[in-house]
Structures are given as C-alpha cells and as structure tokens.
Amino acid sequence: xxxxxxxxxxxxxxxxxxxxxxxxxxxxxxxxxxxxxxxxxxxxxxxxxxxxxxxxxxxxxxxxxxxxxxxxxxxxxxxxxxxxxxxxxxxxxxxxxxxxxxxxxxxxxxxxxxxxxxxxxxxxxxxxxxxxxxxxxxxxxxxxxxxxxxxxxxxxxxxxxxxxxxxxxxxxxxxxxxxxxxxxxxxxxxxxxxxxxxxxxxxxxxxxxxxxxxxxxxxxxxxxxxxxxxxxxxxxxxxxxxxxxxxxxxxxxxxxxxxxxxxxxxxxxxxxxxxxxxxxxxxxxxxxxxxxxxxxxxxxxxxxxxxxxxxxxxxxxxxxxxxxxxxxxxxxxxxxxxxxxxxxxxxxxxxxxxxx
Numbered sequence: 555x556x557x558x559x560x561x562x563x564x565x566x567x568x569x570x571x572x573x574x575x576x577x578x579x580x581x582x583x584x585x586x587x588x589x590x591x592x593x594x595x596x597x598x599x600x601x602x603x604x605x606x607x608x609x610x611x612x613x614x615x616x617x618x619x620x621x622x623x624x625x626x627x628x629x630x631x632x633x634x635x636x637x638x639x640x641x642x643x644x645x646x647x648x649x650x651x652x653x654x655x656x657x658x659x660x661x662x663x664x665x666x667x668x669x670x671x672x673x674x675x676x677x678x679x680x681x682x683x684x685x686x687x688x689x690x691x692x693x694x695x696x697x698x699x700x701x702x703x704x705x706x707x708x709x710x711x712x713x714x715x716x717x718x719x720x721x722x723x724x725x726x727x728x729x730x731x732x733x734x735x736x737x738x739x740x741x742x743x744x745x746x747x748x749x750x751x752x753x754x755x756x757x758x759x760x761x762x763x764x765x766x767x768x769x770x771x772x773x774x775x776x777x778x779x780x781x782x783x784x785x786x787x788x789x790x791x792x793x794x795x796x797x798x799x800x801x802x803x804x805x806x807x808x809x810x811x812x813x814x815x816x817x818x819x820x821x822x823x824x825x826x827x828x829x830x831x832x833x834x835x836x837x838x839x840x841x842x843x844x845x846x847x848x849x850x851x852x853x854x855x856x857x858x859x860x861x862x863x864x865x866x867x868x869x870x871x872x873x874x875x876x877x878x879x880x881x882x883x884x885x886x887x888x889x890x891x892x893x894x895x896x897x898x899x900x901x902x903x904x905x906x907x908x909x910x
Contacts, residue, residue: 579886579893581606581878582782584866585634589614589792592628592799599792603785603868604634604643606882611635615647623651623663628796630764634782638771640736643783646765649678655756667758669748671721674760679725679740689727697722698743714751720744728772735772741765781869784853860902868904875904 582603589599592614599614612632617625629647636642653665668674672691679686701720708716724741747759766783768776849855854867860877868875873889879900884893893901 579884579888579891580781582868582883582885583881584883585610587613587630587632589616589628592616593795597792597795598789600630600645600786600788602634602643602782602787603883604782605636608634608636608641612645621661621663623649623661623666625649640731640734640769640771641774641779642767642769643779644767644769645786646740646742646762646767648764649762650760651762652757652759654758655754666760667756668760669746669758671723671742671744674744675723675725675740675742678742678762679727683727683729683738686727686729689725691723691725694722694724694741701743701745710749710751712751714749714755716747716749718745718747721746726776731769736769737772737774737776738767738769739776740767780853784869785867787867857904860904866904876901877904 583606584601584603586601587599588596590596604610610633613630614628615625615631616628626648629649630645631647633642633644651664651666653667655667658665666674666677668677671693675691676686676689698720705719706717708718710716720743722741722743724739726737726739728735728737730736742765743763745761745763747761749757751757766786768779768783770776770779849867849870853870855870856865856867857875858864859866866883868883868885871887872885873887874885874891876884876891876893878884878893883904884901886893
C-alpha cells in the first residue's frame with residue numbers, strides 16, 4: 555500500500571506535466587514542509603525545489619470537517635508563487651464528494667452524481683475559478699493504471715452492484731485573475747465508487763486524491779513550470795503515518811461513533827506512540843526499486859548533497875549542478891558551467907556519484 559501511495563504522488567505530478575527542457579541556468583531552493591500540528595512531534599511531510607526568489611505559502615492542514623463532503627483530513631494546500639505574482643505551482647487538497655438518487659445530501663453538501671472525470675473536472679475547477687474559457691481536456695489513463703489494479707465490481711444483497719475504479723486527466727484553460735488573463739493546467743486523479751441497485755437507486759462517491767495546478771501569464775505554457783513540480787515528493791515515512799491515521803479513523807466511522815471530532819485527537823496521540831517505528835519501517839520499505847521508479851515518473855535524478863552526504867533530487871538532464879553557500883542549487887544545461895564568476899566563490903559542484 556505504501557508503494558501505491560508514493561506511486562500516486564509521483565503520478566499526480568507527471569499528470570499535470572508536459573515535455574519541457576530548461577535552457578540556460580536556474581537557481582533553485584529546496585523547500586521542506588513540516589507537519590507541525592498533526593501529531594506529538596513535527597514531522598517532515600514533503601519537499602520540493604522552487605526558484606530561489608519565489609514565495610511559498612501553506613502546508614499540511616488539520617481541520618476537522620464534519621459536513622461529510624469537501625476537504626479530507628489532513629490535506630495539503632500549498633503554493634509557490636513567482637515574483638510576477640501570477641506564475642505559480644500549487645498542490646491541491648484531497649476532497650470527497652457524492653450523491654444519491656433517492657435522498658438529498660445533508661449539511662448543505664451538493665449532489666455530485668458524476669461518474670467520469672470528463673464531467674467532474676469542469677465542476678471541480680469552477681468551484682475555484684470563475685468564468686473559465688478555452689477549456690480543453692486530456693484523459694491520462696496511464697496515471698490511474700496502478701490504482702485500477704484494485705478496481706472491482708461487487709454484488710450486494712439487494713441484487714445491485716458497486717463499481718470501484720480510478721480515472722486520471724488534465725484540463726488546460728484560461729481565466730481572469732486580478733484583472734489579468736492567465737493560463738492554467740490542472741491534473742487530478744479521482745476514485746469513483748458507483749452503486750446501482752434495482753429500481754434505479756444510485757449512490758455515487760467521488761474521492762479526489764489530490765492534484766496539481768500550474769499557472770502562468772497569458773502566452774506562456776504553464777507546463778514550463780513542471781521542472782519544479784516534478785521534484786515534489788511526499789516523505790515515505792509520513793505517507794505511512796497518515797495511512798495509519800486514516801485507517802483508524804475509518805474503523806471508528808464504521809463503528810458508528812458520532813463524536814469523531816472529539817476523538818480524532820485521541821487517535822493522533824495513539825499514533826504518536828508508534829510513530830518512530832512506523833516511520834522507520836516505511837523509510838526502509840521505500841527501497842531502491844521504489845525510489846528509482848518514482849524518480850523516473852517524475853523526471854528527476856538523485857545526486858549527493860556535498861555538504862551533508864545525503865541524497866537530494868534535481869531535474870533529470872541537467873548538464874551540471876552546484877550548491878551555493880546559502881543552500882540554493884544552481885542547475886545548468888552546460889556540463890562545463892561554473893557559477894563562481896557570476897555568483898561568487900564558495901559553491902560546490904554536485905557530483906553524480908554511483909548509487910550506494
């Protein structure tokens with residue numbers, strides 16, 4: 555299951571990407587986002603490379619949602635924004651929606667009866683973006699392939715059946731942001747559960763497993779920002795801990811316990827007692843094969859940080875890479891590039907050492 559979660563994270567990034575090769579040089583900074591509130595200690599949740607002068611906002615959000623629809627818990631809502639105030643890479647939160655043909659949803663939740671991403675994605679986007687135009691959609695079934703290994707068709711006692719399957723796709727469109735036209739690409743992976751019972755009774759559940767948005771000024775392909783988005787990776791140990799938390803919360807829900815808002819902190823405390831072992835086991839399970847597959851999907855490669863000796867990831871295909879004294883990383887398409895003349899001395903070349 556852990557490999558499935560990490561493959562999913564990689565697929566989300568690849569989903570919203572297009573082929574792009576940088577030219578010249580880029581100065582990047584590595585951002586590590588820490589979940590500071592979810593458990594009894596801060597835990598690294600994910601990391602990503604962004605341009606050194608971009609600003610970042612958001613992170614892991616713990617907010618109990620008792621409506622039965624909308625954001626899951628926890629979820630990632632994080633954005634890196636360029637100096638122009640428009641260019642951005644955004645990690646989108648997970649969400650849950652659904653509907654029934656024979657009853658109205660409670661707590662003001664909308665009836666969402668869509669059973670395919672071609673129908674769901676425009677609805678999803680227009681909840682956040684008003685008056686989108688020049689909309690185009692592209693199915694990406696290859697990025698739902700791993701999840702669809704678990705697709706199923708199950709009968710029930712009423713003589714009906716439940717279909718469980720995943721779909722992946724991306725949409726590109728224009729919309730007005732602060733009076734300016736921008737282009738955006740959004741990629742989602744969604745799991746649908748559709749129950750059809752005799753008499754036309756239908757129930758639908760739509761589980762958005764998170765997504766990615768790339769935004770650019772008009773005239774610039776938002777896919778050009780994939781070089782940063784590709785370096786996004788959920789820390790394997792953190793993914794395992796969240797999986798354990800959600801499994802325990804689901805077990806509580808199945809028991810019919812109503813006051814889940816009062817007990818989720820208790821579940822967090824229980825998990826806090828086993829975090830060290832879960833985290834270590836998950837990191838160990840994320841072996842070389844898993845890591846290399848994830849990197850291949852995301853278009854990155856592992857190199858050795860010259861200051862720490864630890865693995866870091868940079869965009870694949872860089873001719874050379876240097877780490878500067880302030881911790882930023884300069885990559886260039888020139889194998890012989892030396893940044894010392896332009897950026898001063900003290901940089902260390904990042905060597906591509908054999909994998910240990």
